[in-house]
Amino acid sequence: MFDPQTLPLIFAALMGVSILLYVVLDGFDLGVGLLFPFAAEAERDRMIASIGPFWDANETWLVLAIGILLVAFPVAHGDILTALYLPVAVMLIGLILRGVAFEFRAKAPLGHKRPWDAAFWAGSALTALAQGFMLGMYVMGLDWTWPKVAFSLGTAVALAVAYSFIGAAWVILKTDGALQRKAVRWAKGGIWGLVLGMGAVSVATPLVSPRIFDKWFRFPEIVALAPLPMMSALLVALLWLALRRLPTANDSFAWFPFAAATVLMVLGFFGMAYSFYPYIVPEKLTIWQAAAATESLSIILVGTLVVLPMILGYTILAYVIFRGKATKLSYD
Amino acid sequence: MDTLLLSRIQFAANISFHILFPTITIALGWVLLFFKLRFNRTGERKWMDLYMFWVKVFALSFALGVVSGITMSFQFGTNWPGFMETVGNVAGPLLAYEVLTAFFLEAVFLGIMLFGASRVPGWLHTLATFLVAFGTTMSAFWILVLNSWMHTPTGHELRDGVVHAADWWAIIFNPSMPYRLSHMLLASGLTVAFLIAGLSAYRHLRGDRTPEVTTGLRFGLILGAVLIPLQILAGDMHGLNTLEHQPQKVAAMEGNWETGGNVPLLLFALPDEAARTNHYEIGIPSLASVILKHDPAGVVPGLNDFVAEDGTVLHPPVAPVFWSFRIMVGVGMLMLAASWAGAYLMWRRGADRLPRPFLMGLTGMTFAGWVATLAGWYTTEIGRQPWLVQGVLTVEQAVGDIASGMVLSTLLAYIAIYIALLAAYIGVLFHLARKGGRYDAPVASPGMQPAE
Structure with missing residues (x-):
């Protein structure tokens, strides 16, 4: 029904889109969790309210991404996940803690609220760190040697900082008053971590992989790639200028840090995707070698083409319904 | 202990913990829709109070179901890579359709259902409730569908040791699917x-009247x-279906x-x-033949038929299947007695004047459904051993090559978390019950107005 050469490409692209959506969307609500220790109790309630209607659907993009890996590239799925056994387990425990703490903190007896807040923070931190660690290991070719583990510990911290940054940007967008001013300060602190993290990954990646080095610095591709780092640098500069002026009197530009952080993540993502293509298990399996049977991919694609626009449609509907500043979270 | 056994215990722990919560949310979604529709129609406050109380339980159960479900989707890759490598062409699309047609729908409209009542029109809130249940x-x-296909695989062909889908209709409507699905929905x-x-x-x-x-x-x-007689009927039909397709499982269930x-x-x-052989047997003569063959002289297959010439045992372990089946049926009978006695007492005395011992018994049975559901799943899943996909792939072939110490460490971590969460969950449900579910906001808030 579909061409066996293009199908794996389409699924790699779909998986890429899911991962990107996940990193941006769950990124901001994980970030909100990471910022919990810096917020007062009433502020925490408001921060939770700002992500309440969204976090569940945001997390579903991870399920879709891992689902596509599972169904479209079953061999790669096994290879990658057995190599990342421990960080995956840590991430899952983090996701469990944070997902349930979100519900329990509002429903448990009042005295139990603080421990659940701590669990929410710990779960967010474990999730972010484990994901950053896995990203590092993936860049390094899923190879458990000390220098590579050390590098991955670095990316773990970098991703946690990036999530905190976009989380702070979300709070700037969704709140006002003292909490919004506080979030601007968080973002100012986080932006340096963001620059360092993205910079470190960008420098280390071509150094460990001759193939990626060649891909980045080969003429004429380097001309086409040059806008990526240049745009990122420009965005960081604009962000810094904006954060110094925020919040403005009429709340204009409150959207800017979040939008800029999103674009930064998109740029970083395209850099990564370009570097790894056509491999799905770095340096080992290409997307064509790992792809599932054509008839199975075809039947999934038909459903995806019908359903994905609907999913995007009602996801946007939810963001429209819950637009504006977050208020008290209640069921009525 | 070896990796295979540890991985099995880990998967069993994960899936046992997970299924507790979907078992609640599947039906509770429809119950909430019922409460909402009753409120729309009658405008009686009690229906909204019921909705507001049970929607909290729904939200909590849903969150636990989601996070434990994510754990499962990763376990396929981390612990059972052979599963997707061998049957991924069938299992993959089924799982993909679950994510596409169910997960996003539930997750997005849950947000609207929980927090959107004052932001959206009443009909949209009712629609969101419906879509979450759906x-x-x-x-x-x-x-x-996937689980039933693993028990009664049809519609596929093997090429170079890998399963390929041949007929999706036959895969989806495989022989045990209608029975297993109805049995689970009723559960x-x-x-x-x-x-x-x-x-x-x-x-x-506690005096809340x-x-x-x-x-x-x-x-x-x-x-x-109403549901328990239907469930007994569905269970019986499911058993007959199993007798036809997995006789060794029925033999173990009967201890025959x-x-x-x-x-x-x-x-x-x-x-x-x-x-x-069995020790200390107590039984009712010929009744298993009557149930399974509808004839006292009906021939029922025995376990000794499923031992190979060289002595290899081809049937599942007997005691766990035998006992979990009895626990399931026992709890079912208790449910029959309790609900029918309750219906009778309500008819005679009214729902607000039920005797205290009866109410205490009901309180004790709050989670009876969990016990029966788990016991039923143990019966059918252990009953498939040593196969993972009946006749296609054994559990041993599918397990991943992970150091057993690593599996043990994650297993212990999961178990500790699951026990803590289960205790917290049950504790919070009773805490919510003590607090009462009073819906204190004015009934006339925009989203909650009854439809004219």
Whole structure:
């Protein structure tokens, strides 16, 4: 029904889109969790309210991404996940803690609220760190040697900082008053971590992989790639200028840090995707070698083409319904 | 312990913990829709009170189901890579359709259902409630299609040791799917019926006599009384279907070693696999033959038929299947007695004047559905051993090559978390019940106005 050469490409692209959506969307609500220790109790309630209607659907993009890996590239799925056994387990425990703490903190007896807040923070931190660690290991070719583990510990911290940054940007967008001013300060602190993290990954990646080095610095591709780092640098500069002026009197530009952080993540993502293509298990399996049977991919694609626009449609509907500043979270 | 056994225990722990929560949310979604529609129609406050109380339980159960479900989707890759490598061409699309048609629908509209009542028109809030219920049921549909296919695989062909889909219609409507799906949906309904009856009884015992409590009690008991005979019928049909496709599982459920007629229904026995016999049997003569063949002389297959010439045992371990089956049926009978007695007492005395011992019994049965559901799943899943996909792939072939120490460490971590969360979950449900579910905002808030 579909061409066996293009199908794996389409699924790699779909998986890429899911991962990107996940990193941006769950990124901001994980970030909100990471910022919990810096917020007062009433502020925490408001921060939770700002992500309440969204976090569940945001997390579903991870399920879709891992689902596509599972169904479209079953061999790669096994290879990658057995190599990342421990960080995956840590991430899952983090996701469990944070997902349930979100519900329990509002429903448990009042005295139990603080421990659940701590669990929410710990779960967010474990999730972010484990994901950053896995990203590092993936860049390094899923190879458990000390220098590579050390590098991955670095990316773990970098991703946690990036999530905190976009989380702070979300709070700037969704709140006002003292909490919004506080979030601007968080973002100012986080932006340096963001620059360092993205910079470190960008420098280390071509150094460990001759193939990626060649891909980045080969003429004429380097001309086409040059806008990526240049745009990122420009965005960081604009962000810094904006954060110094925020919040403005009429709340204009409150959207800017979040939008800029999103674009930064998109740029970083395209850099990564370009570097790894056509491999799905770095340096080992290409997307064509790992792809599932054509008839199975075809039947999934038909459903995806019908359903994905609907999913995007009602996801946007939810963001429209819950637009504006977050208020008290209640069921009525 | 070896990696295979540890991985099995880990998967069993994960899936046992996980299924507790979908078992509640599948039916509770429809119950919430019912409460909402009753409120729309009658405008009676008690229906909104019921909605507001049970929507909290729904949100909490849903969150636990989501996070434990994510764990499962990763376990396929981390612990059982052979599963997707061999049957991924069938399992993959089914799981993909679950994510696409169910997960996003539930997750997005749950946000609107929980927090959107004052932001969206009443009809959209009712629609969101419907879509969440529909999503949970779709999710159950796809996952039971896959599970049933693993028990009774059809519509596929093997090429170079890898399963390829040949006929999707045959894969989806595989022989055991309709029975397994109805059995599970009814199990979910019964679990929720007793959960609602149990917590309402608890509130009643504590002196909470609001109309919401009495109506909840009546609703739970009637739902249970209606569903339990249907479930007994569905379970019987499912058993007959299993007899046709997996006779060794039925032999283990009955604890029947020798093929023959006039097989008794064993009420108690200690199956001994080393001696290949039962100890201390207590049974009703010929009843198993009557149930399975509808004839006292009906020939029922025995376990000894499933031993290869060289002595390799090809049937599942007997004692766990035998006992979990009895626990499931026992709890089912208890549900029958409790719900019918409750219906009778309500008819004679009214739902607000049920005797205290009866209410205490109901409170004790709050989570009876969980026990029966787990026992039923153990029966069918252990009953498939040593196969992962019957006749296609064994559990041993699918396990990943992970150091056993690593599996042990994650297993211990999961178990510790699951025990803590289960305790917290049950604790919070009773805490919510003590607090009462009063919906204190004015009934005339925009989203909650009854439809004119």
